[in-house]
Amino acid sequence: MFELKLEKSWYDAIFKRSSVRRFTGAPDKAQLDRLGDLCRKVSWQGITVRMFKGPGLKSMIKGTDVYAIVVAKRGTPMELEGFMGEALVLEATSMGLGTCWLGMGYYPDIINRNVSLKNDEVIHCVIALGKCDLPEPKHKRRDLKKLCGMDENELAAVGEWQKEAVVCARLAPSAVNLQPWTIAVEKSGIAILEANTIYKKYAALDRGICMLHAAVGAYHAGREAVWKKVEGGYAMRA
Numbered sequence: 001m002f003e004l005k006l007e008k009s010w011y012d013a014i015f016k017r018s019s020v021r022r023f024t025g026a027p028d029k030a031q032l033d034r035l036g037d038l039c040r041k042v043s044w045q046g047i048t049v050r051m052f053k054g055p056g057l058k059s060m061i062k063g064t065d066v067y068a069i070v071v072a073k074r075g076t077p078m079e080l081e082g083f084m085g086e087a088l089v090l091e092a093t094s095m096g097l098g099t100c101w102l103g104m105g106y107y108p109d110i111i112n113r114n115v116s117l118k119n120d121e122v123i124h125c126v127i128a129l130g131k132c133d134l135p136e137p138k139h140k141r142r143d144l145k146k147l148c149g150m151d152e153n154e155l156a157a158v159g160e161w162q163k164e165a166v167v168c169a170r171l172a173p174s175a176v177n178l179q180p181w182t183i184a185v186e187k188s189g190i191a192i193l194e195a196n197t198i199y200k201k202y203a204a205l206d207r208g209i210c211m212l213h214a215a216v217g218a219y220h221a222g223r224e225a226v227w228k229k230v231e232g233g234y235a236m237r238a
């Protein structure tokens with residue numbers, strides 16, 4: 001599980017990405033084709049990601065009517081929705097497109113009708129996609145020290161791939177920017193674990209996004225992540 005061929009370009013995308021809610025247009029045909037390819041690549045292990053064009057997004061999203069839907073088979077860990085969906089987000093960012101994860105910003109009745117969900121399928125989030133002038137990212141996130149107990153130098157002393165993984169994980173987007181994770185760092189690997197949070201609805205999905213960022217960071221340092229379920233989250237060796 002959480003197996004995915006990562007792209008080198010996703011590393012830079014992590015630093016460029018921030019949520020976009022005002023777009024200058026829908027992606028063009030060539031961009032939609034490329035996003036469609038990525039949807040096929042991330043649609044497995046109980047997840048299907050599909051592109052749509054038309055109504056469904058609430059008015060907080062302006063300038064595009066294109067979005068991706070992350071459909072999960074019941075029983076699939078919610079982390080996998082975040083992991084695969086964020087791959088689409090980073091691919092779109094690397095193409096110069098804007099994105100915004102939406103838990104509340106869409107009309108479930110319209111979208112459920114479009115998708116004709118099977119009984120054993122659920123949708124928790126969609127992702128708005130479109131052309132934009134990518135904003136300068138602000139990345140308001142917890143300090144590294146608070147996140148994992150180490151600063152960048154201390155992380156580098158543990159290992160280059162652990163440092164890259166944590167630096168990238170820290171920048172992951174999350175619902176209401178709650179960052180509902182803590183990161184445990186050891187020589188043998190890192191673990192992304194539940195943090196205390198009052199709003200748990202998307203916490204597991206958020207952690208999946210964080211895991212994809214960590215995997216991309218490790219890959220940038222020449223390592224491939226292997227994930228294992230542990231108490232309270234997932235541990236990565238690379």
Ligand SMILES: Cc1cc2nc3c(=O)[nH]c(=O)nc-3n(C[C@H](O)[C@H](O)[C@H](O)COP(=O)(O)O)c2cc1C
Nearest residue numbers: 018019101102103104105125173174175176177202
């Ligand atoms: C699972 C999830 C659900 C989200 N739902 C919404 C939403 O309904 N409306 C919205 O405007 N932003 C939504 N966001 C975007 C977050 O508010 C945003 O990622 C966070 O504030 C961090 O800011 P950044 O993405 O610009 O780095 C969501 C993000 C995630 C990961």
